Amino acid sequence: MAYEMNFTPVFARTPELISGTIDTIVLSGQSIVIGLTIGLAVSILRVDGPKWAAAASAGYVEAFRNTPLLVQLFLLFFGLPYIGIRLSADHAAILAISLNLGAYSAEIFRAGLLAIPKTQIEAGLALGLSRLQVMRYVVIIPALRVIYPxxxxxxxxxxLGTSIASAISATELTLAGAKIESQTFRSLETFLVLAAIYISITFAFRLLYWIVGLWLFRRSVPKTGSAVATLSLPREAET
Incomplete structure (x- = not known):
């Protein structure tokens, strides 16, 4: 007998799917903000920090890039209580995903930082900019242009990796789908709907990244010319 598709029981749980979608977006947004902050800080330490900080940063990157996210999640959620630190499933998921993203984004940021010629940095210093201004306007923005894709x-x-958080029952879309599947017994229909939702969220985030890229790189930078000519600074940096 051929299998008969029936999405009605799944669509009847639409409020749960919407709630799970919102939870996934919130989890992703929090993890991305924290992870990128960690990644940028670690990359700067590896490129321009003291030796001990660079070594510690390298150890962190290698540890998190060479172990699965699921293992990291389990270690934080089940391992930290052994040293007296108890995290909720949601907080453990945010921490694990943020640290994982921090390690990967650190290497991406580092590649961008190393792509900036030293002559361009020297030109910024020669113009009277502070090291902080040089790092912000002369290094980070041009580097971000290179690594943005x-x-x-x-x-x-x-x-997409936030779905792993369902393994510790953190509230997100995959966990909501698993509950719906276990109660409706419509496995194929449930996960087809989840796949469609994940695709929609992914395209929405990609559109957001495109808009952010247009805003962030609205100042054109010449492809050729001297190091000084490549500097395109906001007015506050020129003072």
Whole structure:
């Protein structure tokens, strides 16, 4: 007998699917903000930090890039209580995903930082900019332009990776779908709907990244010319 598709029981649980979708977006957004902050800080330490900080940062990157996210999630959720630190499933998921993204984004950021010629940095200092201004306007923005496609690709993987958080019952879309599947017994229909939702969220995030890229890189930078000519600084940096 041929299998008969029936989405009615799944669509009847639409409020749960909407709630799970919102939870996934919130989890992704929090993890991305924290993870990118960690990644940028670690990359700067590896490129321009003291030796001990660079070594510690490298150890962190290698540890998290060479172990599965699921193992990291389990270690934080089940392992931290052994040293007196108890995290809720949601908080453990945010921490694990953020640290994982931080390690991967650190390498992406580092590649961008190393792509900036030293002559361009020296030109910024010669113009009277502080090291902080040079790092912000002369290094980070041009580097971000170079790595932006790779970085947004990693952020998409992070969004999809939030589904792993269902393994510790953190509230997100896959967990909501698993509950619906176990109660309706419509496995194929449930996960087809989940796949469609994940595709929609992914395209929405990609559109957001595109808009952010247009805003962030609205100042054109010449492809050729001297190091000084490549500097395109906001007015506050010129004072």
């Amino acid at each position: 790779a970085l947004t690709g990693q952020l998409t993987l992070t969004l």
